[in-house]
Amino acid sequence: MTKLTLSRIENFARELVNDAEGGLSRFAESFSQNPAYAFEWSSQAFRAAARLQVGKSLLAWMEGEPTSAEKIMDQVRGFVLRGAQYPERSTSMQSNLMKQEVVAVWAELLSKEDY
Numbered sequence: 001m002t003k004l005t006l007s008r009i010e011n012f013a014r015e016l017v018n019d020a021e022g023g024l025s026r027f028a029e030s031f032s033q034n035p036a037y038a039f040e041w042s043s044q045a046f047r048a049a050a051r052l053q054v055g056k057s058l059l060a061w062m063e064g065e066p067t068s069a070e071k072i073m074d075q076v077r078g079f080v081l082r083g084a085q086y087p088e089r090s091t092s093m094q095s096n097l098m099k100q101e102v103v104a105v106w107a108e109l110l111s112k113e114d115y
Contacts, residue, residue: 001040002115003069003070003073003110003113004069004073004103004112006062006067006068006069006071006072008069008112009058009069009072009073009109010058010059010062012055012058012109012112013054013055013056013058013059013062014055014059015049015055016052016054016055016058016060016105017046017051017052017055017056017059019051020049020050020051020052020055021035021048021052022048023044023045023047023048024045024048024049024052026044026090026108027042027044027045027048030084040088043097044067044090046094046097046098046101047101047105049098049101050098050102050104050105051105053102054102054106054109058072058109061075073109073110073113076106076109076110077110079102080106080107080110083099083100083102083103083106083107084103087100088100088101
């Protein structure tokens with residue numbers, strides 16, 4: 001198995017944040033022009049918000065106490081497994097979708113490891 005390095009994780013996190021900020025900016029522009037239409041096609045905004053949350057979480061971990069790529073990836077595996085085992089079942093469809101998108105982004109990072 002090829003392990004991810006802190007540098008690769010940091011690059012992934014920065015890409016998430018940059019991509020997400022662009023996606024959320026496009027959603028905000030669409031929303032300002034036609035809110036109903038923007039919400040009809042808001043799935044990309046949910047994905048962008050999830051990418052921003054995960055990217056910022058990763059960067060915060062890396063800027064905090066010294067850590068290792070292995071510790072981060074252990075946490076990521078836990079997030080993905082819990083998200084798959086116990087999917088959200090709130091009465092709020094938006095909350096469920098947001099949680100699913102966050103788990104999907106964590107899984108995207110996990111998939112970067114070669115098994």
